[in-house]
Amino acid sequence: MGNHEHQAFTTTAGANVGRTPRPRRATLDNPASQLGRTYLALSESRSWLMLHELAAEILARFDRLDSEAAISARLRDLRRHHGVRVESRRRGGSAAHEYRLLRLTRGKTQPDMLEALQ
Secondary structure, X not given: OOHHHHHHHHHHHHOOOOOOOOOOOOOOOOOOOHHHHHHHHHHOOOOOEEHHHHHHHHHHHHOOOOOHHHHXXXXXXXXXXXXXXXXXXXXXXXXXXXXXXXXXXXXOOOOOXXXXXX
16 A cells, blocks of 8 residues: 555544444434424425424424425435425415425325226
C-alpha cells in the first residue's frame, strides 16, 4: 500500500473517533424525524389537513418547523416506502390538496371487487 493510500485510510478511520452515533433510522413513531412527526401529526388528526395546516400542527406539537415541501415529500415516503394509505383530495374549488390517513378497523380487509360486481 502506497503512502497516499495509507494516509487516506488513516484519515477516514480516524474521522469517526469521538463523534456522536448517528440517529436511529426514521421510524413512524419517532418524533425526532420528519417522517415520524408527519405521521404522528396526521394519524392523530380527526380532519383533513392541508400542508400548511399540517406544518402548523407539527410546530404546535413538536416545536419543529418543517417546510411544506418537506412534509409533502414525507407523505410520498409514507405511501411508497411504508405502505401507509394517505388519501388526498382538492379542497373546494382550489388547486390545493388536503390529506388524511385512511384508517382500517382491525380485522377489516379490502373488499373483494369481484364479489362486489356480482
